[in-house]
Amino acid sequence: MSLPHAILTALLEKPSSGLELTRRFDKSIGYFWSATHQQIYRELGKLEGEGLIRTLPAEQPARGQKKRYEVLPAGRAELARWTAAAQDPKPQRDVLLLRLRAAAVVGTAGLEADLRRHLELHRRQLTEYQEIERRDFPPDRDAPQDRLRHLVLRAGIDLETFWTRWLTHALTELAALPDEGPPPDPRTPDNTPA
Amino acid sequence: MSLPHAILTALLEKPSSGLELTRRFDKSIGYFWSATHQQIYRELGKLEGEGLIRTLPAEQPARGQKKRYEVLPAGRAELARWTAAAQDPKPQRDVLLLRLRAAAVVGTAGLEADLRRHLELHRRQLTEYQEIERRDFPPDRDAPQDRLRHLVLRAGIDLETFWTRWLTHALTELAALPDEGPPPDPRTPDNTPA
DNA sequence: TGATACATGTAACGTGTTACATGATTCA
DNA sequence: TGAATCATGTAACACGTTACATGTATCA
Numbered sequence: 001m002s003l004p005h006a007i008l009t010a011l012l013e014k015p016s017s018g019l020e021l022t023r024r025f026d027k028s029i030g031y032f033w034s035a036t037h038q039q040i041y042r043e044l045g046k047l048e049g050e051g052l053i054r055t056l057p058a059e060q061p062a063r064g065q066k067k068r069y070e071v072l073p074a075g076r077a078e079l080a081r082w083t084a085a086a087q088d089p090k091p092q093r094d095v096l097l098l099r100l101r102a103a104a105v106v107g108t109a110g111l112e113a114d115l116r117r118h119l120e121l122h123r124r125q126l127t128e129y130q131e132i133e134r135r136d137f138p139p140d141r142d143a144p145q146d147r148l149r150h151l152v153l154r155a156g157i158d159l160e161t162f163w164t165r166w167l168t169h170a171l172t173e174l175a176a177l178p179d180e181g182p183p184p185d186p187r188t189p190d191n192t193p194a
Numbered sequence: 195m196s197l198p199h200a201i202l203t204a205l206l207e208k209p210s211s212g213l214e215l216t217r218r219f220d221k222s223i224g225y226f227w228s229a230t231h232q233q234i235y236r237e238l239g240k241l242e243g244e245g246l247i248r249t250l251p252a253e254q255p256a257r258g259q260k261k262r263y264e265v266l267p268a269g270r271a272e273l274a275r276w277t278a279a280a281q282d283p284k285p286q287r288d289v290l291l292l293r294l295r296a297a298a299v300v301g302t303a304g305l306e307a308d309l310r311r312h313l314e315l316h317r318r319q320l321t322e323y324q325e326i327e328r329r330d331f332p333p334d335r336d337a338p339q340d341r342l343r344h345l346v347l348r349a350g351i352d353l354e355t356f357w358t359r360w361l362t363h364a365l366t367e368l369a370a371l372p373d374e375g376p377p378p379d380p381r382t383p384d385n386t387p388a
Numbered sequence: 389t390g391a392t393a394c395a396t397g398t399a400a401c402g403t404g405t406t407a408c409a410t411g412a413t414t415c416a
Numbered sequence: 417t418g419a420a421t422c423a424t425g426t427a428a429c430a431c432g433t434t435a436c437a438t439g440t441a442t443c444a
Contacts, residue, residue, distance in 0.1 A: 001403090002287075002289050002292060003404090005296060006292055012299045017423080017424090019422075019424080030286065031286060032287075032292050032295060033287055033288070033291075034287060035404085036405075037424085037425090038404090038406085038425080038426090039403080041425060042403095042425090043403095065411085066424090067424080079299070080300040080303070082293075083293050083300055083301075083305060084303055087308065089290070089312060090289060091224075091228035092226060092227070092228055092350075093227055094226050094227070094349075095196050097226035097227075098196055098226050099276075099277050099281075100342050100345060101203055102273055102277045103342055104339050104340075105203055105206045105339075106273050106274040107274065110277070110278025110279075111277060114278075114280045121283060144371055145299075147370075147371065148294050148295065148298035148302075148371075149295065152291045152294050155288075155291055158360065173345055176341075177338055178338050195431090197431075211395080230432080230433070230434090231397090232433080233431080233432065233433090235395095235396060236397090236398095236431095259439085260395070260396090261396080
């Protein structure tokens with residue numbers, strides 16, 4: 001139940017059409033939440049049906065026509081409620097860690113290349129965030145509202161930093177491993193006794 | 195498409211029944227992948243249908259009866275294929291960061307309590323992981339297969355460390371903020387001009 | 389025999405993903 | 417007028433979540 005609140009937040013910061021939202025989700029919003037245009041249109045329909053947002057008046061709703069949305073008071077209230085409500089952290093799920101664990105069982109063949117690729121992606125993401133920081137949060141003293149936004153960006157930066165370090169370490173470990181990690185181990189059942 | 199591979203990995207490490215798997219996913223597997231028993235049973239059925247796993251022979255399939263599964267050669271091959279295949283990182287989605295960003299818009303009322311709760315949860319998780327590390331990976335020189343498992347656990351530990359630090363910092367910032375973050379800002383439309 | 393824990397499931401729904409469809413606008 | 421781009425959408429499916437259902441074993 002977070003996508004609608006991500007959209008409400010984005011619309012409060014600036015009323016937008018579906019496609020404009022999609023672009024903002026790809027850019028600045030992307031470092032804490034991502035969404036495709038299909039999700040966004042689906043959700044905009046729901047939110048309008050629930051009376052939390054509305055299309056700006058004086059816009060005809062034809063199919064290929066731009067439609068700008070803005071948040072209604074009920075929408076702002078719902079967002080405030082949700083922000084303050086207690087929520088449990090999402091259970092952990094990380095594909096890369098799972099793959100490493102799987103490699104401990106079936107061997108590390110072919111892993112290294114993709115780890116390098118991920119390292120490169122995270123490095124690029126990191127420098128991108130650092131540029132945003134330089135541009136949007138110049139040294140010392142941002143306005144009160146900006147301190148929270150800066151805090152969120154810092155989390156993004158620190159997480160990317162963590163992943164680049166961890167991946168670097170992982171590659172070192174991989175290289176130091178005996179040639180094929182665990183031996184092929186053909187102990188899989190062809191006719192294993194009970 | 196990761197849950198089946200998480201199950202294959204777990205079953206290769208040790209053949210298990212559905213409920214045993216559920217327990218292992220709650221414990222040691224939980225720091226890189228989580229799953230409920232409903233997901234696990236659903237997926238075990240699929241995997242068996244695809245010929246990647248089978249129930250250990252000499253077990254009657256009654257409803258309340260234990261059923262142990264083991265991985266077939268085709269299953270091991272599929273896991274090895276998946277482990278080596280290139281995969282893009284999952285798009286970022288973090289509820290806590292989203293809430294902070296929302297708070298920058300609708301105000302920070304009620305946030306602090308839940309941040310403290312999260313901090314406490316992450317601290318507890320961290321010490322739990324550290325105990326696993328002390329117990330399962332005694333100082334220096336683990337066996338080759340264990341180095342990868344240790345690496346995965348280190349990621350879990352470092353991530354929890356990051357979150358406790360970040361939350362501590364976030365609480366400091368919150369406290370330093372003017373009483374209600376951004377002013378109530380009743381600029382929501384009642385009749386806003388174009 | 390009745391309660392409790394163990395063990396395996398079904399059903400319904402919300403969200404995320406991928407592929408495709410349709411109308412409007414622009415410009416060569 | 418035809419291709420490319422902008423903009424809004426539909427459809428189908430995979431996965432995760434929550435609530436509930438059913439059968440077995442144990443033991444008071």
